[in-house]
Amino acid sequence: MSFPWAKHYEPKAPVMKWLDDRLPLPRLVYNAVGAGYPVPRNLNYFWNFGVLAGAALVIQIVTGIVLAMHYSTDANTAFDSVEAIMRDVNAGWFLRYAHANGASMFFIVVYTHICRGLYYGSYKAPREMVWLLGVVIFLLMMATAFMGYVLPWGQMSFWGAQVITGFFSAIPVVGETIRVWLLGGYAPDAAALNRFFSLHYLLPFVIAGVIILHIWALHIPGSSNPAGVEVKGEQDTVPFHPYYTAKDGIGLGVFLLVFALFLFFAPNMLGHPDNYIPANPLSTPAHIVPEWYFLPFYAILKSFTVDFILPAKLWGVLAMFGSILLLFFLPWLDTSPARTANHRPRYRMFLIILLVDVLILGYVGGAEASKTNVLIGQITTAYYFLHFLVILPIVSATERPKPVANSITEAVLKGKGGTAPAKSAIEGSPNPMPAE
Amino acid sequence: MTRIIAPLIGLGFAFVLVLGLFGTITTASEPATAEHEFHLAPKPLELASNGVFGKFDKQQLQRGFQVYKEVCSACHSIHRVAFRDLADLGYNEGQVKAIAQQWTTEQPSTNPETGEPATRKNLPSDKFPKVYANDTAARAANNNAIPPDLSLMTKARPNGAAYVHSLLTGYGESPAEVQKEFPKFTTPDGLYFNRYFPTLNLAMPPPLASDGQVTYADGTKSTVDQMAKDVTAFLVWTAEPKLEARHTAGLASVIFLLIFIGLTIGAYKSVWRNVKH
Numbered sequence: 001m002s003f004p005w006a007k008h009y010e011p012k013a014p015v016m017k018w019l020d021d022r023l024p025l026p027r028l029v030y031n032a033v034g035a036g037y038p039v040p041r042n043l044n045y046f047w048n049f050g051v052l053a054g055a056a057l058v059i060q061i062v063t064g065i066v067l068a069m070h071y072s073t074d075a076n077t078a079f080d081s082v083e084a085i086m087r088d089v090n091a092g093w094f095l096r097y098a099h100a101n102g103a104s105m106f107f108i109v110v111y112t113h114i115c116r117g118l119y120y121g122s123y124k125a126p127r128e129m130v131w132l133l134g135v136v137i138f139l140l141m142m143a144t145a146f147m148g149y150v151l152p153w154g155q156m157s158f159w160g161a162q163v164i165t166g167f168f169s170a171i172p173v174v175g176e177t178i179r180v181w182l183l184g185g186y187a188p189d190a191a192a193l194n195r196f197f198s199l200h201y202l203l204p205f206v207i208a209g210v211i212i213l214h215i216w217a218l219h220i221p222g223s224s225n226p227a228g229v230e231v232k233g234e235q236d237t238v239p240f241h242p243y244y245t246a247k248d249g250i251g252l253g254v255f256l257l258v259f260a261l262f263l264f265f266a267p268n269m270l271g272h273p274d275n276y277i278p279a280n281p282l283s284t285p286a287h288i289v290p291e292w293y294f295l296p297f298y299a300i301l302k303s304f305t306v307d308f309i310l311p312a313k314l315w316g317v318l319a320m321f322g323s324i325l326l327l328f329f330l331p332w333l334d335t336s337p338a339r340t341a342n343h344r345p346r347y348r349m350f351l352i353i354l355l356v357d358v359l360i361l362g363y364v365g366g367a368e369a370s371k372t373n374v375l376i377g378q379i380t381t382a383y384y385f386l387h388f389l390v391i392l393p394i395v396s397a398t399e400r401p402k403p404v405a406n407s408i409t410e411a412v413l414k415g416k417g418g419t420a421p422a423k424s425a426i427e428g429s430p431n432p433m434p435a436e
Numbered sequence: 437m438t439r440i441i442a443p444l445i446g447l448g449f450a451f452v453l454v455l456g457l458f459g460t461i462t463t464a465s466e467p468a469t470a471e472h473e474f475h476l477a478p479k480p481l482e483l484a485s486n487g488v489f490g491k492f493d494k495q496q497l498q499r500g501f502q503v504y505k506e507v508c509s510a511c512h513s514i515h516r517v518a519f520r521d522l523a524d525l526g527y528n529e530g531q532v533k534a535i536a537q538q539w540t541t542e543q544p545s546t547n548p549e550t551g552e553p554a555t556r557k558n559l560p561s562d563k564f565p566k567v568y569a570n571d572t573a574a575r576a577a578n579n580n581a582i583p584p585d586l587s588l589m590t591k592a593r594p595n596g597a598a599y600v601h602s603l604l605t606g607y608g609e610s611p612a613e614v615q616k617e618f619p620k621f622t623t624p625d626g627l628y629f630n631r632y633f634p635t636l637n638l639a640m641p642p643p644l645a646s647d648g649q650v651t652y653a654d655g656t657k658s659t660v661d662q663m664a665k666d667v668t669a670f671l672v673w674t675a676e677p678k679l680e681a682r683h684t685a686g687l688a689s690v691i692f693l694l695i696f697i698g699l700t701i702g703a704y705k706s707v708w709r710n711v712k713h
């Protein structure tokens with residue numbers, strides 16, 4: 001579905017017309033990310049991050065495919081092959097640093113994209129499916145990044161794989177069997193490395209597929225916007241191209257600049273030095289830590305320290321997976337009629353506390369397990385769950401939101417000190433209305 | 437359903453965490469250890485290769501290679517580096533060939549007549565040979581410790597370059613306070629006290645023990661600190677031989693991207709000039 005005023009694709013060159021009659025691919029692109037997709041005119045820069053995530057995926061796939069041409073999936077030679085890429089392959093250092101830092105950039109972008117969704121209520125009706133598919137992409141990304149980090153077969157690769165697959169042994173009765181089955185052995189070794197590479201190559205393409213569904217689902221109601229009111233008429237939207245292609249161009253430039261600063265000037269800052277030591281099953285590193293983007297979840301895992309009915313380890317694993325899976329229920333936990341946090345001051349306050357809370361969790365996840373750090377971890381983990389499962393439902397049911405503008409155009413003109421009264425919505429416009 | 441079960445799950449997790457919290461509060465803190473109290477962070481180290489515009493100082497790399505060759509190579513390999521790579525330090529083809537030829541540890545090979553294991557002289561295309569045949573031999577010769585390969589050392593430790601320099605210059609007697617505070621702390625026979633090493637005792641005897649241990653061809657005075665700096669600079673190169681290319685490409689990319697951003701801002705302004713948003 002699209003808005004009735006969406007522009008229609010009209011092939012000009014005869015060859016495009018010929019193609020359109022037989023395989024309307026240009027039409028598909030035109031309607032998806034071209035002038036045929038009307039977008040609210042008031043999107044801010046936080047709406048750049050979806051396109052940036054797509055760019056990050058493309059970068060990972062392109063660099064990854066070339067790396068795979070030189071990489072050796074064998075426990076005895078994997079580390080050496082990565083070093084050969086760094087030293088002997090033409091621009092190999094560039095490919096490898098681009099791919100390793102690209103994973104970090106991908107997560108920075110996706111975390112910002114998720115925060116945008118939380119702040120502006122993008123997960124609410126009618127966009128629940130967009131949100132659910134987003135959480136699926138996030139889970140797939142985490143699996144992909146974890147398995148990618150194992151591939152260079154350094155100390156953190158090996159011990160990270162050991163620890164993370166160890167989660168499964170927390171499952172009662174069958175846990176250890178499942179772990180051995182997943183690894184293809186009692187510890188990570190040749191069998192595990194081979195299957196991780198196979199899956200690491202596969203999953204990004206699965207992600208690409210889910211992204212298509214994500215965008216398809218998005219195009220049914222169209223993009224949401226910071227004013228918290230749905231599109232009411234043609235004056236509320238502009239065509240995606242050239243308006244948002246231009247705006248996304250700026251975002252892409254800034255993204256690539258930040259990426260380049262890491263890649264060229266601090267390529268190992270986000271990695272762990274121990275991963276430059278070849279994997280050694282006989283020597284355990286002093287601190288085993290995952291990549292930075294997993295640290296908050298790692299902190300949640302480590303915060304469960306007592307056996308209460310279930311063993312502490314199982315609580316930790318349940319909580320860690322639970323902390324992500326609860327995002328699937330968010331659209332139904334938040335019952336507030338208002339969409340954005342701007343219209344919900346009390347909710348906004350809790351949301352900001354949550355952001356600080358997750359940053360502290362990230363710190364605790366990477367820090368040594370001293371008494372104070374464990375205490376802080378336990379408090380912040382408790383807040384994480386209370387926020388989503390207790391505070392959010394209560395606040396959203398009780399807080400009375402501030403009034404929203406009548407239309408996007410009105411909000412825009414008011415914001416700019418404009419005087420012209422907003423045209424009312426085009427009569428009989430069939431666009432979906434949010435539950436307001 | 438969700439709205440009933442969710443708060444129960446949330447409160448359940450919180451309850452278990454509060455139980456854990458009491459447990460954490462009532463456990464005694466870990467006793468302080470000598471490692472924790474006396475371990476030092478590395479001293480800052482200025483190298484020509486540092487920073488955005490950093491380039492290698494080839495003179496210094498050659499001196500560092502000399503220290504590696506005359507001192508460290510007795511125990512440590514750099515087997516990710518090939519002799520031909522030394523051309524980067526400014527040696528010409530003939531010099532590289534001579535260095536490979538004269539290297540004391542030879543390459544493993546097979547005797548072409550008998551098929552027995554043998555060794556042969558190094559070629560420029562060879563990687564630097566390993567010092568010991570295997571880990572057992574390495575341990576046997578080094579008081580049960582393995583001298584690690586140094587090719588990636590400056591990337592394999594936090595703040596690696598500064599760490600290597602501090603470690604090499606950080607040997608000494610353990611100060612009296614250590615004994616006073618931690619009477620149980622000792623430096624066993626065959627280990628050496630060094631406050632920059634995480635456990636304070638390591639199995640490497642001070643490799644750079646006195647000024648003048650190496651005689652530099654370029655006349656630089658070979659103090660212990662100078663030798664430590666030079667060999668560290670060399671090990672930065674062995675770990676990241678493409679550093680200069682990376683910095684150059686980085687500057688070009690940043691300039692390109694700044695222009696790109698400028699153009700996109702212009703395009704954006706022109707596209708949106710008639711639309712309030």
Ligand code: HEM
Pocket residue numbers: 057060061062063064065066067068071082096099100103106141144145146147148149150151152200201203204205207271275
């Ligand atoms: C969702 C996208 C992807 C993410 C998040 C991702 C993440 C990662 C990470 C974190 C590493 C470890 C980097 C290091 O420390 O060296 C890695 C390595 C690797 N990845 Fe990916 N990757 C993605 C897509 C791909 C694709 C599509 C391919 C191939 C078709 C690929 C091939 C490789 C190879 C060969 C390595 C090992 C070489 C190396 O360590 O640099 N990746 N990946």
